[in-house]
Amino acid sequence: MTQDIYQNLTQLGGATRLPESPEQAELERVPNPQADVAYMVRFTAPEFTSLCPITGQPDFAHLMIDYVPGPWLVESKSLKLFLGSFRNHGAFHEDCTVSIARRLVDFLEPQWLRIGGYWYPRGGIPIDVFWQSGPVPAGVWVPDQGVPPYRGRG
Template sequence: MSDALQQLGREVSLPRSPDEAVLETVPYERPNGPPVIVRFVAPEFTSLCPVTGQPDFAHLVIDYAPSERLVESKSLKLFLTSFRNHGSFHETCTVKVGQRIVEATNPIWLRIGGYWYPRGGIPIDVFWQTGAPPEGTFLPDQGVPPYRGRG
């Protein structure tokens, strides 16, 4: 474990907001060949509607091709949990997650799919990526079915 990591292996409080949350990273030694794709799935992501204060729920799928840094997963969990009491629209939450990972790791490529469960009968799906996927990589479908109970 790196001495620079402040959250892994320690008891830490949940961040009060996404802006206060710290995304920690660890060094990555990239193998030869095409970039590796790393996937994080958060099927129970929650935030608050900024107008009503009601909870919103999403299934996030994050794919990225790391360059020199990896996202440390405990810090990612704490960052994602920090949205629970944060009011933002679906689009803003989804893009903010992707942008923070890009800021922290400077990956070769990243995409995020935010598959939001319906409120008022309408599911909202939000997609953001940094550009075209790297050539030669295996990039599976995000595996989230079109809405029909999503599960």
């Protein structure tokens, strides 16, 4: 494998400011050098934050993003910056979770993607949001996300 698949990355390897909003965040991708193999990739974001669109109070979640790559891999620093751009973004839990998944599906064209948004309680009620793009491809091992139902998560 040659390094030229990484030549168009602009955020990796240097200081990069957190985008002001998810719309301004620039996801980056590289060609999948193992595109002939069906395998799963997991990203865990245990400190995801966004804002309540009504009160402006912070909301916190543990996000689990699983995907079976197609032609592209997401560059992880760009994903981190994209997720961080929600810090000042006001949206309900459901909107944040599904918006993240849909943007990744549109950008990466994966064989399959799922997201689990395990949101911490606000007003005494935790809200967990789950979405996936379709059935799991045959032959791919997909482990449980491992986040238990809320009981004082920690």
